Amino acid sequence: MCLQNKVDQFVKNFRSPVINSFLVNFYLNCEQSNTIDQWISFAIAMGVGRIDLLFLGEPYLAHSSPRKYxxxxxxxxxxxxxxxxxxxxxxxxxxxxPTNCDFIPFKNLISLSLRKVEVDEMFIESLFPDCLLLEELYLASCNFKSSTPKIVRSSLCHFKVTGCYI
Structure with a gap:
């Protein structure tokens, strides 16, 4: 049974009112995007406090073929x-x-870590007026869409940027 089927089976049989943490760590094939969305929806419905989506697959697999994120x-x-x-x-x-978004997706976010992420600098800049509790921001090997984001935040306690580029 493949990992996707095992997680699907777990999600369908899970019987608890809350999930504290949801971690996925495997080399993602883009064909699995809808399944990932279903897993995230499940975790959110269960009031998850922490989500880790690690699609690099380290340290388990080393792939040399290009991939779609x-x-x-x-x-x-x-x-x-x-x-x-x-x-x-x-x-x-x-x-x-997000465009045409009439809600604040991460209102209570305390920490955000992005590694090897293709990111729109507008997203980073929009975090600060909307996420008043954000204390930690970690950006590693991120590819910014068009320019380096302007980061202005007084409550940001921990901020680390390594290997990012435009």
Whole structure:
């Protein structure tokens, strides 16, 4: 049974009112994007406080073939329980500022870590007026869409940028 089927089976049989943390660590094939969205929806519905989506697959697999990154879907975070999310860590994803978004997806976010993420600098800049609790921001090997973001935040306690580029 493949990993995707095992996680699907777990999600279908899970019987608890809350999930504290949801971690996925494997080399993502873009064909699995809909399944990933379903897993995230499940975790959000369960009031998850921490989500780690690590699609690099390290240290388990080393792949040399190019890949398409998972496009992070902000509309999944329009659910009421999404406000329970405090910590978000993403690897090998695409994160662009949501358009036509009438909700604040990460209102209670305390820490955000992006590694090998293709990111829209507008997304980073939009975090600060909307995420008043954000204390930690970690950007590693990120590819910014067009320019380096302007980061202005008084409550940001920990900030680290390594190997990012435009």
């Amino acid at each position: 998972y496009k992070f879907a902000f509309d999944l975070f329009s659910e009421p329980n999404a406000y329970a999310l405090k910590h978000l860590r993403l690897e090998c994803c695409i994160v662009y500022n």
